[in-house]
Amino acid sequence: MTNTLFISSIFLVVLVTPGFCQTTTVCKEEDEDIRVDCNIPPKANQINSYEFSITVRNKETVINSNVTGITADQTFKNITRVESLDSLKGYRLRLSNYPITDNTTFICKASGKGANVFVEKGKMIPCSAISLFLQSCPWLWSLLLFLHVTQSWVPCAL
Numbered sequence: 001m002t003n004t005l006f007i008s009s010i011f012l013v014v015l016v017t018p019g020f021c022q023t024t025t026v027c028k029e030e031d032e033d034i035r036v037d038c039n040i041p042p043k044a045n046q047i048n049s050y051e052f053s054i055t056v057r058n059k060e061t062v063i064n065s066n067v068t069g070i071t072a073d074q075t076f077k078n079i080t081r082v083e084s085l086d087s088l089k090g091y092r093l094r095l096s097n098y099p100i101t102d103n104t105t106f107i108c109k110a111s112g113k114g115a116n117v118f119v120e121k122g123k124m125i126p127c128s129a130i131s132l133f134l135q136s137c138p139w140l141w142s143l144l145l146f147l148h149v150t151q152s153w154v155p156c157a158l
Protein backbone atom coordinates (compact mmCIF):
# COMPACT_ATOMS: atom_id res chain seq x y z
CA MET A 1 0.00 0.00 0.00
CA THR A 2 2.74 2.44 0.95
CA ASN A 3 4.53 1.58 -2.27
CA THR A 4 1.43 2.17 -4.32
CA LEU A 5 1.02 5.58 -2.78
CA PHE A 6 4.67 6.35 -3.27
CA ILE A 7 4.58 5.48 -6.95
CA SER A 8 1.29 7.27 -7.52
CA SER A 9 2.75 10.41 -6.06
CA ILE A 10 5.78 10.18 -8.33
CA PHE A 11 3.47 9.96 -11.33
CA LEU A 12 1.45 12.87 -10.06
CA VAL A 13 4.49 15.07 -9.56
CA VAL A 14 5.71 14.19 -13.03
CA LEU A 15 2.35 14.94 -14.60
CA VAL A 16 1.73 18.26 -12.93
CA THR A 17 5.23 19.72 -12.91
CA PRO A 18 5.96 21.52 -16.15
CA GLY A 19 9.38 20.73 -17.49
CA PHE A 20 9.83 17.75 -15.19
CA CYS A 21 9.84 15.44 -18.15
CA GLN A 22 10.74 16.48 -21.64
CA THR A 23 7.40 15.99 -23.31
CA THR A 24 8.51 16.06 -26.90
CA THR A 25 7.49 12.73 -28.35
CA VAL A 26 7.39 10.93 -31.68
CA CYS A 27 4.87 8.21 -32.37
CA LYS A 28 2.79 6.53 -35.05
CA GLU A 29 -0.96 7.12 -35.25
CA GLU A 30 -3.42 4.36 -36.12
CA ASP A 31 -3.64 5.70 -39.69
CA GLU A 32 0.18 5.39 -39.93
CA ASP A 33 0.78 9.14 -39.76
CA ILE A 34 3.80 10.09 -37.72
CA ARG A 35 3.04 12.57 -34.97
CA VAL A 36 5.68 14.78 -33.42
CA ASP A 37 4.54 16.64 -30.33
CA CYS A 38 6.83 19.53 -29.57
CA ASN A 39 6.30 20.78 -26.08
CA ILE A 40 7.98 24.16 -26.29
CA PRO A 41 5.51 26.88 -25.31
CA PRO A 42 5.27 30.04 -27.39
CA LYS A 43 6.32 33.19 -25.58
CA ALA A 44 3.84 35.95 -24.88
CA ASN A 45 4.22 39.32 -26.57
CA GLN A 46 6.44 38.22 -29.41
CA ILE A 47 6.20 36.66 -32.84
CA ASN A 48 6.62 32.94 -32.37
CA SER A 49 7.70 30.41 -34.92
CA TYR A 50 8.58 26.76 -35.09
CA GLU A 51 10.94 24.56 -37.06
CA PHE A 52 10.69 20.80 -37.43
CA SER A 53 13.47 18.83 -39.01
CA ILE A 54 14.80 15.31 -39.27
CA THR A 55 18.35 14.05 -39.29
CA VAL A 56 19.11 10.87 -41.21
CA ARG A 57 22.72 9.72 -41.63
CA ASN A 58 23.98 13.04 -40.27
CA LYS A 59 22.02 15.03 -42.82
CA GLU A 60 19.50 17.48 -41.40
CA THR A 61 16.43 18.34 -43.48
CA VAL A 62 13.86 20.95 -42.54
CA ILE A 63 10.45 19.34 -42.98
CA ASN A 64 8.19 22.18 -41.86
CA SER A 65 8.78 25.64 -40.52
CA ASN A 66 7.25 29.06 -40.37
CA VAL A 67 10.47 30.77 -39.44
CA THR A 68 10.95 33.69 -41.82
CA GLY A 69 13.62 32.84 -44.36
CA ILE A 70 13.60 29.09 -43.78
CA THR A 71 12.04 26.92 -46.46
CA ALA A 72 11.09 23.33 -45.86
CA ASP A 73 12.34 20.62 -48.17
CA GLN A 74 10.08 20.28 -51.22
CA THR A 75 9.45 16.57 -50.59
CA PHE A 76 7.93 17.30 -47.21
CA LYS A 77 5.99 20.40 -48.05
CA ASN A 78 2.65 18.80 -48.65
CA ILE A 79 2.97 15.70 -46.52
CA THR A 80 3.41 17.62 -43.27
CA ARG A 81 0.95 19.65 -41.26
CA VAL A 82 1.57 21.66 -38.11
CA GLU A 83 -0.98 22.81 -35.61
CA SER A 84 -0.57 24.88 -32.54
CA LEU A 85 -1.95 23.16 -29.45
CA ASP A 86 -2.82 24.93 -26.23
CA SER A 87 -3.09 21.66 -24.36
CA LEU A 88 0.39 20.69 -25.43
CA LYS A 89 1.74 24.19 -24.87
CA GLY A 90 3.49 23.85 -28.15
CA TYR A 91 3.20 22.52 -31.66
CA ARG A 92 2.14 19.23 -33.21
CA LEU A 93 3.43 18.04 -36.55
CA ARG A 94 1.88 15.25 -38.60
CA LEU A 95 3.82 13.54 -41.33
CA SER A 96 1.78 11.41 -43.76
CA ASN A 97 2.87 8.61 -46.04
CA TYR A 98 6.47 8.72 -45.06
CA PRO A 99 8.04 5.42 -44.07
CA ILE A 100 10.96 5.68 -41.68
CA THR A 101 13.53 3.43 -43.30
CA ASP A 102 16.55 4.56 -41.35
CA ASN A 103 17.49 5.68 -37.87
CA THR A 104 15.98 9.13 -37.66
CA THR A 105 16.31 11.97 -35.18
CA PHE A 106 13.33 14.29 -35.04
CA ILE A 107 14.17 17.83 -34.02
CA CYS A 108 11.88 20.68 -33.14
CA LYS A 109 12.86 24.22 -32.35
CA ALA A 110 10.77 27.06 -31.01
CA SER A 111 11.19 30.04 -28.72
CA GLY A 112 14.96 29.70 -28.93
CA LYS A 113 14.86 26.16 -27.55
CA GLY A 114 15.18 22.80 -29.18
CA ALA A 115 14.36 19.18 -28.50
CA ASN A 116 15.52 15.94 -30.12
CA VAL A 117 13.95 12.51 -30.19
CA PHE A 118 15.90 9.61 -31.64
CA VAL A 119 13.85 6.88 -33.32
CA GLU A 120 15.62 3.68 -34.23
CA LYS A 121 14.69 2.14 -37.57
CA GLY A 122 11.60 -0.04 -37.16
CA LYS A 123 11.04 1.00 -33.55
CA MET A 124 8.41 3.70 -33.85
CA ILE A 125 6.07 3.64 -30.85
CA PRO A 126 2.28 3.65 -31.39
CA CYS A 127 0.72 6.86 -30.03
CA SER A 128 -1.71 4.85 -27.93
CA ALA A 129 1.03 3.15 -25.92
CA ILE A 130 1.89 3.92 -22.34
CA SER A 131 5.51 3.66 -23.44
CA LEU A 132 5.05 7.01 -25.16
CA PHE A 133 4.94 8.56 -21.74
CA LEU A 134 8.09 6.73 -20.81
CA GLN A 135 9.79 7.92 -24.00
CA SER A 136 9.50 11.45 -22.72
CA CYS A 137 10.75 10.43 -19.31
CA PRO A 138 13.48 7.82 -19.64
CA TRP A 139 14.66 8.19 -16.03
CA LEU A 140 11.17 7.31 -14.82
CA TRP A 141 11.44 4.08 -16.77
CA SER A 142 14.69 3.29 -14.94
CA LEU A 143 13.07 4.07 -11.63
CA LEU A 144 10.13 1.78 -12.37
CA LEU A 145 12.48 -1.01 -13.39
CA PHE A 146 14.49 -0.49 -10.25
CA LEU A 147 11.38 -0.64 -8.07
CA HIS A 148 10.22 -3.66 -9.99
CA VAL A 149 13.47 -5.48 -9.28
CA THR A 150 13.79 -4.42 -5.68
CA GLN A 151 10.18 -4.60 -4.58
CA SER A 152 8.42 -6.72 -7.16
CA TRP A 153 5.63 -4.21 -7.01
CA VAL A 154 5.35 -2.74 -10.48
CA PRO A 155 3.08 -4.86 -12.66
CA CYS A 156 4.88 -6.61 -15.50
CA ALA A 157 2.47 -5.00 -17.95
CA LEU A 158 4.45 -1.79 -17.63
Ligand SMILES: *[C@@H]1O[C@H](CO)[C@@H](O)[C@H](O)[C@H]1NC(C)=O
Pocket residue numbers: 047048049050066067068083084
Ligand atom coordinates in the same frame (compact mmCIF):
# COMPACT_ATOMS: atom_id res chain seq x y z
C1 LIG B 1 3.92 30.29 -36.83
O1 LIG B 1 2.76 29.51 -36.50
C2 LIG B 1 2.29 29.73 -35.18
C3 LIG B 1 1.17 28.73 -34.93
O2 LIG B 1 0.23 28.72 -35.93
C4 LIG B 1 1.81 31.17 -35.04
O3 LIG B 1 1.36 31.39 -33.73
C5 LIG B 1 3.00 32.10 -35.35
O4 LIG B 1 2.57 33.44 -35.32
C6 LIG B 1 3.58 31.76 -36.73
N1 LIG B 1 4.79 32.58 -36.90
C7 LIG B 1 5.08 33.22 -38.02
C8 LIG B 1 6.38 33.96 -38.05
O5 LIG B 1 4.32 33.20 -38.97
Ligand SMILES: *[C@@H]1O[C@H](CO)[C@@H](O)[C@H](O)[C@H]1NC(C)=O
Pocket residue numbers: 078079096
Ligand atom coordinates in the same frame (compact mmCIF):
# COMPACT_ATOMS: atom_id res chain seq x y z
C1 LIG C 1 1.31 16.29 -52.57
O1 LIG C 1 1.41 16.79 -53.88
C2 LIG C 1 1.31 15.79 -54.89
C3 LIG C 1 1.52 16.42 -56.24
O2 LIG C 1 1.72 17.79 -56.17
C4 LIG C 1 -0.07 15.13 -54.79
O3 LIG C 1 -0.17 14.11 -55.75
C5 LIG C 1 -0.26 14.55 -53.42
O4 LIG C 1 -1.56 14.02 -53.27
C6 LIG C 1 -0.03 15.61 -52.35
N1 LIG C 1 -0.09 14.98 -51.03
C7 LIG C 1 -0.83 15.46 -50.02
C8 LIG C 1 -0.74 14.72 -48.74
O5 LIG C 1 -1.52 16.45 -50.13
Ligand SMILES: *[C@@H]1O[C@H](CO)[C@@H](O)[C@H](O)[C@H]1NC(C)=O
Pocket residue numbers: 103120121
Ligand atom coordinates in the same frame (compact mmCIF):
# COMPACT_ATOMS: atom_id res chain seq x y z
C1 LIG D 1 20.58 2.57 -35.58
O1 LIG D 1 20.63 2.83 -34.20
C2 LIG D 1 20.96 1.70 -33.41
C3 LIG D 1 20.83 2.11 -31.94
O2 LIG D 1 21.53 3.27 -31.66
C4 LIG D 1 22.36 1.22 -33.78
O3 LIG D 1 22.68 0.07 -33.02
C5 LIG D 1 22.38 0.90 -35.27
O4 LIG D 1 23.71 0.54 -35.64
C6 LIG D 1 21.93 2.10 -36.08
N1 LIG D 1 21.85 1.72 -37.49
C7 LIG D 1 22.34 2.48 -38.46
C8 LIG D 1 22.15 1.97 -39.85
O5 LIG D 1 22.93 3.53 -38.23
